[in-house]
Amino acid sequence: xxxxxxxxxxxxxxxxxxxxxxxxxxxxxxxxxxxxxxxxxxxxxxxxxxxxxxxxxxxxxxxxxxxxxxxxxxxxxxxxxxxxxxxxxxxxxxxxxxxxxxxxxxxxxxxxxxxxxxxxxxxxxxxxxxxxxxxxxxxxxxxxxxxxxxxxxxxxxxxxxxxxxxxxxxxxxxxxxxxxxxxxxxxxxxxxxxxxxxxxxxxxxxxxxxxxxxxxxxxxxxxxxxxxxxxxxxxxxxxxxxxxxxxxxxxxxxxxxxxxxxxxxxxxxxxxxxxxxxxxxxxxxxxxxxxxxxxxxxxxxxxxxxxxxxxxxxxxxxxxxxxxxxxxxxxxxxxxxxxxxxxxxxxxxxxxxxxxxxxxxxxxxxxxxxxxxxxxxxxxxxxxxxxxxxxxxxxxxxxxxxxxxxxxxxxxxxxxxxxxxxxxxxxxxxxxxxxxxxxxxxxxxxxxxxx
Amino acid sequence: xxxxxxxxxxxxxxxxxxxxxxxxxxxxxxxxxxxxxxxxxxxxxxxxxxxxxxxxxxxxxxxxxxxxxxxxxxxxxxxxxxxxxxxxxxxxxxxxxxxxxxxxxxxxxxxxxxxxxxxxxxxxxxxxxxxxxxxxxxxxxxxxxxxxxxxxxxxxxxxxxxxxxxxxxxxxxxxxxxxxxxxxxxxxxxxxxxxxxxxxxxxxxxxxxxxxxxxxxxxxxxxxxxxxxxxxxxxxxxxxxxxxxxxxxxxxxxxxxxxxxxxxxxxxxxxxxxxxxxxxxxxxxxxxxxxxxxxxxxxxxxxxxxxxxxxxxxxxxxxxxxxxxxxxxxxxxxxxxxxxxxxxxxxxxxxxxxxxxxxxxxxxxxxxxxxxxxxxxxxxxxxxxxxxxxxxxxxxxxxxxxxxxxxxxxxxxxxxxxxxxxxxxxxxxxxxxxxxxxxxxxxxxxxxxxx
Ligand SMILES: Cc1cc2nc3c(=O)[nH]c(=O)nc-3n(C[C@H](O)[C@H](O)[C@H](O)COP(=O)(O)O)c2cc1C
Ligand SMILES: Cc1cc2nc3c(=O)[nH]c(=O)nc-3n(C[C@H](O)[C@H](O)[C@H](O)COP(=O)(O)O)c2cc1C
Numbered sequence: 001x002x003x004x005x006x007x008x009x010x011x012x013x014x015x016x017x018x019x020x021x022x023x024x025x026x027x028x029x030x031x032x033x034x035x036x037x038x039x040x041x042x043x044x045x046x047x048x049x050x051x052x053x054x055x056x057x058x059x060x061x062x063x064x065x066x067x068x069x070x071x072x073x074x075x076x077x078x079x080x081x082x083x084x085x086x087x088x089x090x091x092x093x094x095x096x097x098x099x100x101x102x103x104x105x106x107x108x109x110x111x112x113x114x115x116x117x118x119x120x121x122x123x124x125x126x127x128x129x130x131x132x133x134x135x136x137x138x139x140x141x142x143x144x145x146x147x148x149x150x151x152x153x154x155x156x157x158x159x160x161x162x163x164x165x166x167x168x169x170x171x172x173x174x175x176x177x178x179x180x181x182x183x184x185x186x187x188x189x190x191x192x193x194x195x196x197x198x199x200x201x202x203x204x205x206x207x208x209x210x211x212x213x214x215x216x217x218x219x220x221x222x223x224x225x226x227x228x229x230x231x232x233x234x235x236x237x238x239x240x241x242x243x244x245x246x247x248x249x250x251x252x253x254x255x256x257x258x259x260x261x262x263x264x265x266x267x268x269x270x271x272x273x274x275x276x277x278x279x280x281x282x283x284x285x286x287x288x289x290x291x292x293x294x295x296x297x298x299x300x301x302x303x304x305x306x307x308x309x310x311x312x313x314x315x316x317x318x319x320x321x322x323x324x325x326x327x328x329x330x331x332x333x334x335x336x337x338x339x340x341x342x343x344x345x346x347x348x349x350x351x352x353x354x355x356x357x358x359x360x361x362x363x364x365x366x367x368x369x370x371x372x373x374x375x376x377x378x379x380x381x382x383x384x385x386x387x388x389x390x391x392x393x394x395x396x397x398x399x400x401x402x403x404x405x406x407x408x409x410x411x412x413x414x415x416x417x418x419x420x421x422x423x424x425x426x427x428x429x430x431x432x433x434x435x436x437x438x439x440x441x442x443x444x445x446x447x448x449x450x451x
Numbered sequence: 452x453x454x455x456x457x458x459x460x461x462x463x464x465x466x467x468x469x470x471x472x473x474x475x476x477x478x479x480x481x482x483x484x485x486x487x488x489x490x491x492x493x494x495x496x497x498x499x500x501x502x503x504x505x506x507x508x509x510x511x512x513x514x515x516x517x518x519x520x521x522x523x524x525x526x527x528x529x530x531x532x533x534x535x536x537x538x539x540x541x542x543x544x545x546x547x548x549x550x551x552x553x554x555x556x557x558x559x560x561x562x563x564x565x566x567x568x569x570x571x572x573x574x575x576x577x578x579x580x581x582x583x584x585x586x587x588x589x590x591x592x593x594x595x596x597x598x599x600x601x602x603x604x605x606x607x608x609x610x611x612x613x614x615x616x617x618x619x620x621x622x623x624x625x626x627x628x629x630x631x632x633x634x635x636x637x638x639x640x641x642x643x644x645x646x647x648x649x650x651x652x653x654x655x656x657x658x659x660x661x662x663x664x665x666x667x668x669x670x671x672x673x674x675x676x677x678x679x680x681x682x683x684x685x686x687x688x689x690x691x692x693x694x695x696x697x698x699x700x701x702x703x704x705x706x707x708x709x710x711x712x713x714x715x716x717x718x719x720x721x722x723x724x725x726x727x728x729x730x731x732x733x734x735x736x737x738x739x740x741x742x743x744x745x746x747x748x749x750x751x752x753x754x755x756x757x758x759x760x761x762x763x764x765x766x767x768x769x770x771x772x773x774x775x776x777x778x779x780x781x782x783x784x785x786x787x788x789x790x791x792x793x794x795x796x797x798x799x800x801x802x803x804x805x806x807x808x809x810x811x812x813x814x815x816x817x818x819x820x821x822x823x824x825x826x827x828x829x830x831x832x833x834x835x836x837x838x839x840x841x842x843x844x845x846x847x848x849x850x851x852x853x854x855x856x857x858x859x860x861x862x863x864x865x866x867x868x869x870x871x872x873x874x875x876x877x878x879x880x881x882x883x884x885x886x887x888x889x890x891x892x893x894x895x896x897x898x899x900x901x902x
Contacts, residue, residue: 025632033628033662035542035573059561061660063645070640073630077623077638077660081569087538088573091486107562110510110593118532122486122539141656142561177484179524181476184751187528189521194514205592209512209528211484300635 008384008419009391009433010411011054011099011241011274012045014038017073018398019278021307021361022298024073029398033079035088041400042089045096048407049421051432052097052128053089054221054241054393055082059106060138065317068306076136083115090123097429099128099221104161105154106134106143110204113168116218117210125214125428129165130221130241133158133229135313155228160199162220162236167195169217170440171207193442215430216438225253233271234260238435241393242275243366245345250275250367250388258387272390272433277380278363280370280397281405292370295397296358304357311365312342321354341365366395373409380410381419459835459870460842460884461862462505462550462692462725463496465489468524469849470729472758472812473749475524480849484530486539492851493540496547499858500872502883503548503579504540505672505692505844506533510557511589516768519757527587534566541574548880550579550672555612556605557585557594561655564619567669568661576665576879580616581672581692584609584680586764606679611650613671613687618646620668621891622658644893666881667889676704684722685711689886692844693726694817696796701726701818701839709838723841723884728831729814731821731848732856743821746848747809755808762816764790772805792816817846824860831861832870 016038017024017031024031045053062069062076069075080088082100090098098119102112112129120127133154140148149157176191195206222229222237233240234257244250258268280295282288301321309315312329319326325346342365346356362368369376383389396402414420426432467489468475468482475482496504513520513527520526531539533551541549549570553563563580571578584605591599600608627642646657673680673688684691685708695701705724712722731746733739752772760766763780770777776797793816797807813819820827834840847853865871877883 024630024637025635027632031630035575039542059565059660060656061643061658063643063658066640066643070638070643071635073637075637077658077662079662080572081565081661083535084538084566084569084573087535088542091490091539092542106559108557108559108594111558114510114532115535118535121531122535124486138656141654143559144654179475179482181478184476184522184749184754186475186524186526187521189517192512192514192517192521203592203595205511205589207512207514207528209510210532211528211530298635303635 004385006390006434007421008380008414009272009274010050010420011052011391011393012041012050012403013054013056013276013393013395014041015056015074015395016079016399018402019362019364019395020295020397021072021074021303021364022295022300023398025298026295026398028401030400031073035080038080038085039089039092041403042093042096044400044403044407046093048411049424050096051391052099052429054099054130055085055101057082057101057103058134058136058139059103060136060142062136062138062310064138065306068302071300071303072306076138083119086127087119087122090119090126095424095427097126097128097219097432098123099130099219101130101132101223103132103134103139104158105149106139109161109164109202110168110208113165113208114210117169117208117213120213120215120218121210125430127213127215128219128221128239128429130223131158131162131237132223151226152228155232157201159232160201162232163199164195164197164202164204166217166236167197168204168206168208169212170442171195172212173440173443174212174216177211190444212440215428216440219429219433219435230257230260233257235264237271239272239274239433242273243341244275244388245341245367247383247386247388250383251386254387254389269434270436272435274391274393275389276363276366276393276395278366278368278395278397279376279406279410280368281373281376281409283372283409285372285375288370288372292362295362299358299361304354304361307361307364308342308353308357311360313339316353319353322352324350324352325356362397363395373413376410377413377417380414381417384419455836457841457885458872459831459865460723460725461501461871462503462842462844463492463501463854464505464507464727464844464846465492466507466525466846467530467850469853470813470815470846471746471848472523472525472754472815473746473751474849476749477746477849479852481851482524486531489531489536490540490543492854493544493547495851495854495858497544499862500875501547502842503550503880505550505581506536506552508533508552509585509587509590510554511587511593513587513589513761515589516753516757519753522751522754523757527589534570537578538570538573541570541577546875546878548577548579548670548883549574550581550670552581552583552674554583554585554590555609556600557590560612560615560653561619561659564616564659565661568620568659568664571664571666571669572661576881578664578666579670579672579690579880581674582609582613582688583674602677603679606683608652610683611652613683614650615646615648615653615655617668617687618648619655619657619659620663621893622646623663624891624894625663625667628662641895663891666879667891670880670884670886681708681711684708686715688722690723690725690884693724694792695726695839696792696818698834698837698839701834702837705838705840720885721887723886725842725844726840727814727817727844727846729817729819729846729848730827730857730861731819732824732827732860734823734860736823736826739821739823743813746813750809750812755805755812758812758815759793759804759808762811763793767804770804773803775801775803776807813848814846824864827861828864828868831865832868835870
């Protein structure tokens with residue numbers, strides 16, 4: 001296999017105070033939750049030429065166990081809502097992509113299409129939407145439901161939701177607004193396209209009441225890893241945020257999803273796969289281990305157990321903390337792929353419940369690497385060159401230090417190996433990710449448009 | 452009657468290219484629809500110490516008559532969605548209030564409460580929500596409806612929507628997030644409040660997954676003038692954006708709404724009334740008239756007629772353009788107050804359809820004043836001192852020139868008369884508007900909080 005010609009894409013996953021569950025208790029973590037704290041992180045990532053900053057999101061505080069929730073920084077309560085936060089960042093950054101998570105289960109396609117279209121225009125072409133269906137069971141209670149929406153129903157709605165949003169983003173030709181003062185024509189009615197969508201979940205006339213955006217449309221990202229999740233991604237997504245631990249998992253997911261593209265008339269380059277990585281960087285192996293241990297020691301047992309329950313979708317609190325994972329756990333309606341991932345890990349390594357929560361508390365089911373800059377660059381290179389990833393979402397253990405470490409120590413090493421850019425290739429997120437600008441499906445032909 | 456002790460509040464109503472329907476055709480109007488164009492306007496308003504910038508909004512392109520719509524800059528298609536736009540402006544302004552319109556008919560209370568809460572945090576306390584119920588009949592088609600929602604039903608939903616949002620904004624005490632590294636407690640569970648709302652339209656558990664905002668909550672503005680609109684405002688709003696033409700109309704609206712406050716246990720200062728004013732400023736009367744005529748001449752007949760139909764809620768195109776307004780027009784389901792306002796004007800002044808559209812095309816049902824700086828200051832002062840208004844929303848005819856004219860010529864005149872501030876009184880929108888910071892209804896007592 002020859003060396004890949006493209007380069008690694010990097011996203012900065014900006015979870016405040018840091019990705020490790022106990023980061024906020026660490027004396028070097030910032031617990032500031034002001035705009036300035038995020039601005040600082042965005043500037044760091046942009047100066048390092050990251051493709052994008054990335055925000056996870058949810059629409060509920062996770063309060064099933066309030067006692068445990070109150071001991072976590074990340075109980076589903078975020079300092080800011082991501083679309084507004086990225087909009088605020090758009091006017092004080094220039095090049096970095098701005099990707100916000102929003103749920104198809106608890107939002108409306110017209111409003112969502114419009115807000116992301118607006119963000120793309122505000123940022124001159126740097127917006128991305130991370131489409132999720134929300135695995136959190138508590139979100140449903142904030143939106144009129146009595147119980148969580150079933151996995152299959154969430155994806156049924158997500159498929160149609162994506163179609164509506166993509167359709168609305170083609171409401172106007174790029175050159176629809178002619179603003180001809182002389183003739184008094186502000187837009188060309190032929191370059192306006194009503195959607196007239198009628199489906200099982202939505203009825204939306206259109207057009208979207210915002211002009212087409214600089215990227216044609218925002219980049220569509222996805223983060224679901226079940227069968228239906230992969231199918232939706234293969235059909236519509238341009239990037240996938242994934243969670244894999246082993247190289248084999250990563251390679252088989254990569255091959256699986258890329259293999260589905262052809263059936264939808266898409267090519268391998270049309271979808272970038274960007275798994276998360278939780279890097280604990282030290283100038284020596286010992287330093288890295290010590291950094292990691294310092295965080296692990298801050299994990300409170302209730303919190304570890306709570307996180308494990310949240311990720312595996314089942315409540316493990318009735319079982320002995322130092323016993324094995326019970327083999328007869330029920331399959332849940334939450335994130336199936338996450339549940340399997342976590343339980344597989346426990347079985348493979350024969351872990352107790354306590355050992356398991358210590359294993360996943362930091363990276364939360366993502367790939368955890370503790371080592372020197374060259375060790376970390378080695379495994380990233382390996383995963384990239386072996387087609388397990390097109391790039392990575394960097395989940396720094398503590399903020400801002402963990403991100404600064406990665407940028408100061410690992411990024412130069414990736415550059416030395418020719419694996420990461422030294423300058424932005426373009427001005428839009430699409431151009432930097434190497435994605436095509438989509439043609440408007442409804443557009444009047446170029447010949448007609450040129451008249 | 453003694454002179455009022457408070458000062459005039461000023462909002463800048465930032466409609467791109469200008470408020471006059473034909474502004475975009477004027478050689479001096481900017482037709483730029485980039486972020487930079489808005490940033491320029493926001494900077495102008497902030498340098499002049501305006502209380503706020505204000506954005507109207509709708510969730511549909513108005514396409515009933517595409518031919519006419521395509522000849523207007525304001526056909527319901529906005530360059531940006533206002534919440535994202537104001538978020539982007541929040542990071543590049545310091546003092547000015549940021550008020551966005553959003554509809555209770557076509558959005559969701561949890562998402563809306565969260566985004567405005569986020570904007571308030573991003574701006575360190577400068578956010579306002581202009582609650583509207585959407586009179587535009589076309590919006591319904593983008594949200595699954597077969598026809599416009601009835602006026603009474605829109606207000607029924609709006610009442611409950613406001614309650615849910617206000618309740619969610621009290622989800623957390625101001626000091627709920629203690630972030631105590633030592634004890635491992637991130638928030639105090641006693642200072643978290645679930646809403647558990649169950650009503651006719653909404654079922655929302657809460658809490659909102661964002662901390663309480665710097666102003667306690669964003670300023671609640673409203674813009675509905677019917678009976679139900681005034682009642683909702685008297686109960687919940689802190690500012691009203693209104694449309695009045697005569698001093699008598701303004702005074703009776705003012706007295707009416709302020710008179711309702713007592714019944715809700717509120718005082719006269721708890722609600723500011725800020726009608727729109729469309730000022731055409733000239734250094735001489737002749738210059739002002741010429742400026743106005745130059746705009747009027749640019750109005751295309753289809754556009755004038757279309758606008759009239761939109762504002763009065765009835766299609767007047769079957770009637771002769773130079774004939775009178777028919778007396779047997781049906782009452783519509785759209786904005787009742789707007790319809791009456793427009794038709795009353797026509798009857799009072801015995802106008803033809805063409806004369807009427809020429810009368811309202813500029814100010815669109817708002818108060819139009821064409822004159823010198825001192826003439827304009829005179830009528831503003833008169834309306835303020837006679838309790839017809841607590842301030843005004845300035846609807847500049849063309850942008851940026853019309854706003855710059857008002858700031859350069861009228862604002863100094865208001866200052867000379869001691870009617871307008873020279874420096875911001877506070878740092879939040881509430882402080883500048885002279886509104887109290889609301890107490891959290893659920894908060895644990897101050898004594899307990901101080902433990
Ligand atoms: C890597 C990854 C990240 C995710 N991030 C979010 C998120 O930020 N917010 C959210 O509501 N759901 C998130 N999800 C959940 C998915 O959207 C989806 O609802 C859930 O995983 C169930 O779908 P699946 O079984 O296809 O994975 C994430 C899932 C994965 C795999
Ligand atoms: C001065 C004023 C400004 C308004 N601005 C908006 C707006 O920006 N967007 C909108 O959807 N509705 C707007 N409305 C409509 C109101 O929200 C309301 O839906 C409509 O007027 C019907 O209510 P009413 O009969 O109480 O006035 C406005 C109404 C008034 C009086």
